[in-house]
C-alpha cells in the first residue's frame with residue numbers, strides 16, 4: 464500500500480546481553496518486563512480451572528517439550544517473545560497455590576508484598592556472606608533474627624541465621640550438637656578421664672521430620688543414631704516416653720540431642736516443650752525444637768501458647784516460607800547462645816572476612832552459615848512485617864486454623880469421611896470410608912490413594928496424603944490430608960473440597976476398584 468510507513472520493530476532489550484537489572488535504566492526495564500510477565504500470568508490464571516493442570520505427568524512433559532523446541536539452552540536467543548511464551552506456559556500449568564482448593568502441602572501461596580520485594584533482592588543480587596557484598600542485607604538479616612529470638616523468648620545472647628529450608632536448619636542445629644559433644648569429649652579425654660560414653664545418639668518423636676535422620680546421615684553419625692520415640696494418642700513425644708528411651712540406651716551411647724517437634728508435618732501436634740527440655744538437659748543433651756511448621760504461632764496472640772516453653776530450646780527451626788507466607792526460601796535457625804552459631808561454621812577466610820576487617824566493623828554473616836553466597840532473603844520478610852505487622856501475619860494463621868477446625872467438624876458429621884486426629888494447627892487428617900464400612904484395610908488404602916490421584920488428574924482439587932503410623936487392621940494406613948494455608952479460602956471452599964473427595968471416592972469404588 465502506497466503511503467504506508469513501515470513500522471520499525473521496537474528494539475528488544477532482552478536481546479541485549481548487557482541489559483543489567485540494577486542500573487537506573489535496567490531497573491526500569493525490569494519493572495516493565497515484570498509488568499508484561501505478570502499480565503501474561505494474569506491472563507493465563509483467568510483461564511485456569513483449578514490448582515493443577517488437568518494433565519497426566521506425561522502430557523505435561525509434552526507441553527514443556529513443545530515450549531522448548533531447541534531445549535532449554537538454544538544456541539541463539541529469541542528475546543522478549545521467547546520469555547513471554549515461557550511465562551504463559553508456566554502460569555498456565557504450574558501449581559496455583561492461591562486457588563482455595565490447593566490444600567496438599569506445607570507450601571503457602573506467597574504474599575504479594577514479599578514477592579514484589581524479592582524482585583529487588585534479585586535485581587541487586589546482594590549476598591550476606593561479607594559486609595561489602597550486601598551491607599543493608601546483612602543488617603536486615605541480623606535485626607530480623609534477633610527480633611525473632613526475642614519473640615521466641617530468648618535473651619540478648621541469642622542469635623540466628625537464615626537458611627534455605629527446615630531441612631538445612633535442622634542439619635545445622637545437629638551439626639552444632641555433634642560438634643559441641645565432640646568438643647566436650649576432647650576436654651574429658653584431655654583431663655585423663657576414661658570409660659565415658661562415646662557413641663552419639665539422638666532422640667526424636669517417631670513423627671519427627673525425616674530431615675532429622677538425613678542430617679545424622681550427612682553428619683557421619685548414621686541414620687541409626689536416631690532413636691525414634693513412640694508418640695502418644697495426641698501424636699506427641701511425652702517426657703515419660705523420652706525418659707524410657709534414654710534409659711534403655713547402651714552404656715557406650717552418648718545422647719547428644721533431643722529433637723522436639725513443634726508442629727508435626729502431618730498432624731501439627733506440638734511436643735510438650737518444657738518437660739522435654741528438662742529431660743534432655745538432665746541427660747546432658749541439647750534440645751533442638753523443629754518448629755518449621757508451628758513456628759508461625761509466634762506471630763499470633765491466640766496460638767502463641769502452643770509454643771510455651773520454646774525458650775528452653777538450645778536451638779530452633781522456623782520456616783517462614785510455610786507459616787509466614789514467604790516465597791521460598793526463608794527458613795531460620797535460632798540459637799539461645801550466640802557462641803553456638805560459630806562453633807562449627809565460624810570460619811575466617813582471607814579473601815572474605817579477614818580478622819582486621821571484622822575488628823573494624825566490616826563483618827558479614829559467613830561465619831554463621833554453611834553457605835557462602837547467600838541471597839538477601841531477609842528483605843522480603845522484613846518488608847512483609849513492615850507492611851502487615853506481626854499481628855497481620857498471625858491473623859493469617861488464625862484464619863487457617865479456624866478453617867481447619869471447620870473442616871474437622873464437617874468431616875466428623877460426614878457419613879463417608881472419618882476424622883483421624885483433631886487439628887492443632889492448620890492440617891486435617893482424615894480418610895474416606897469405602898461403601899459398607901469396608902473391613903478390608905488393603906482395599907481402603909487402595910481407594911484412598913486412588914481417589915487422591917483422581918483429584919490430581921482432574922486438577923480441580925489438590926489434597927495431601929500420608930500414612931498413619933497408628934493405622935490398624937480395620938482402617939489401613941493411607942490417610943488424606945488437608946493442609947490449609949490459604950487465608951482467603953472460605954468455608955464453602957472447604958465444603959467443596961470435601962464433596963470432591965466423596966465424589967472421587969465413589970467414582971473410584973465403582974469405576975476403578977469395583
Ligand SMILES: *Cc1c(COP(=O)(O)O)cnc(C)c1O
Nearest residue numbers: 628629630672728753755756782
Ligand atoms: C517442612 C518441614 C521440614 C523441612 O523443611 P524444608 O523447608 O522443606 O526443608 C522440617 N521439619 C518439619 C516439621 C517440617 O514440617
